[in-house]
Amino acid sequence: MKKYLIVFLLFLIQIECIAQYSRVYESYRKNISRIVEGIDTDIIEDEQGKTYFGSIAWSLDPKQTFNYTFVSKLDRLGNVEWAKPISDTVQEPSIPRLMAKLRDGRYIVGGSIVQDSFTSNQNWLAFFDGDFNKLDEKIYPVEYDANDLWSFHQHSDGDLIFCGLSGKYYRESGGGLGWGRAFILCTDSLGEKKWYREFYDTSRPRDLHWFSHVTEDHLGNIYVCGFNSKAAVTGNRLIVKLNKEGTVLWYKEIASPGFANRLMCVQERPDHNMILIGSLFDLQLRSDSVLISIMDPLGNVLSEFTVPKNYYTAAYWRCRPTIDGNIICAGGLQRNEDPNGNDFRNGFAHKLNLDGKILWEQEYSAVDSLVELFFNLGLSRDGGFYFGGISWLPEIYESRNWLVRVDSNGCLIPGCNPVGITEKESYPEHYVLAPNPAQEDLYVYSNEYHYKASEISIFNEWGTQVYSSRIETAYKHKINLSQFSAGIYYYVIHRANQKLQSGRFVKI
Known part of the structure; x- marks a missing residue:
């Protein structure tokens, strides 16, 4: 018993020594100018406190063809141990959107990969061992040509559930993404497709449907949420509930006239209702605010409110449940509107309880520059968090990977004062x-x-x-x-x- 206690204490000491930091990284140079980099995937911490993230680097110089997808490994202090390309992306560039560690110890990275001589993007999934040597790779072609795996959940039965966008490029004047279908993809643990569902209600140009988050309730049912965009302007919230075989139990589209809406997270609460987290974009004021909804298992909205704000615009890019039963969200925030229209967003994070109440708010900036924001996040074993995204460097017209590691109160410096109520609530020891x-x-x-x-x-x-x-x-x-x-x-x-x-x- 004494031996176990010593091992346990050493283990706790090791966890507590993981440092807080804010670092800007360059993954790979290769004599390329005007490089753009950003952390696009979930951030994963292993049992030793080492950190992994996926990023993409490409050149803005039209004379240079350069596009690499990387996985980087950091030590406990945030120093890079290695950064390796995970695909020959000059010929077939892949764009990572998600990263996860499966229950059997394998890692996955997913997103999209360019196919057919750069004329289409198809859903792409790669499997890796613990040293990030590639074990297998899957491509899931569909009818449309602009596809992306966006969110992932490993079902309680071991299946892999993905959601995202199946889009079609607009080949006429103006270009860009012309049509979009929200999709859900289910594979077995080896990545073999079991079922696939698409959701859309129009074929007009500039009408997009997009799923951004997938989760599971206590009965094994699947919830997926997202949004649509009508004529590239207005938008409604979307949510669908399916059983694990892929049968649709119900599908809801929720409108708010005068606003463009999107949902970024759905999570079951202890009372088996769902909390929906998203944003509400005011089409007149041209600013975002955070929107919270509570929905019952039949899809009925029980309550809804916007989070009080003291900023010009704020929106979450990613949310996920925390290890203490709350939710952490990260994205970009701008306090005041710039008279010249410049994007001066900083990275920010909210920790919310399952009623939608903000427990704390923190704002982060790597350098005094233009846009800095978080695209993704991760959980630390000691209750802290990782936030990853980009830091734009206007003086050289390039961006870099930006990773922030904070404690359970969102603090870079221990003992900082979060805005709002901290997570330290008073519970009697029942x-x-x-x-x-x-x-x-x-x-x-x-x-x-x-x-x-x-x-x-x-x-x-x-x-x-x-x-x-x-x-x-x-x-x-x-x-x-x-x-x-x-x-x-x-x-x-x-x-x-x-x-x-x-x-x-x-x-x-």
Whole structure:
């Protein structure tokens, strides 16, 4: 037991030593001018606190054909250990949008890849081992020619669920993306396609449908959300619910006249209603604000509100559930409108609870430049966060990868003061989990005098829910840990939508 305790303490010390930082990186130069780089994928932290992200680098110089997709590995202090191209992207450029570690230890990177002599983009997925050697690669051709995997979720049964945009280029005057269909793709764990669904209601030019986030509820049903754009101006929120076989249970389009809407995140709450997070763009004021909706499992909107703001415009690019049962979102924010119309957005992040209340807000800037914003994010094993995107350098007309690593309050400097209420809420210690660390069984005890049934949800270090059960009795509720791998787990005990207690335990 003494040996286990020493190992456990060393493990916690190792986690606590992961540093906060804000770094700007150049992945790959190769004597190319006017290089543009940005972190486009999720940021992944491994068991040793090392960090991985996917990025793309290309040249704005029309005389130079250059386009590379990279994966970079950083040490615990944010220093680059290596940055390697993961495809020969001069001939077939790939654009990474998502990155994840699967339950069997493999990594995936997905997005789109150029095909047919640069005339189409098709959905692309690559599998890698722990050292990011490519194991396999899949391309999923469809009818349209501008496709992109945008969001990913590994289903509880092991299948891989993706969503995104299936678009078609507008070949006439003005060019650009002319049509778009929102899609959902399901594959098995090896990437073999099982089913594919598209959603659209028009074939007019400039009408786009796009899915941006996919998740799963406690019954294994799939929720996917996004938005449409009518004539490239107005837009409505989209959400669809399917069973795991791909049968559509319902499909909703939610309009807000006078505004363009989009949904960026859908997540189940403890009461089994869904929280929807997105943005509301005022077509007259030309500014964004954050929009929160609560929806029941039948698709009925129960409540809806915009988040009070003290800025000109703000929008989330990515959101994901945290290991303590809340939601973290990151994107770009601009406090005041620039009279010359310049884009002076900074990176920013909100941590929200499942009622949509902002627990804290933080704003970040790498250098005093034009646009700096976050495209993606990741979770740290110690409760902190990673935010990744671009930092634009106007003096040389180039951009760089920008990665920020913060603590659980969004602080670069320990002890900073977040705007809003911090995550440190006061909960009476109604429950005791023992033993901790635990090897085979974990027991939950309640000291409530008049006990009412509650529920415990357990999450791994990546924020994925791995266990849930009702606590029917106050005495010795048993949780068998035989299917849990060794490591740190986080729990939330709740009753309906009331959070009672949260914490962590160690499986040895």
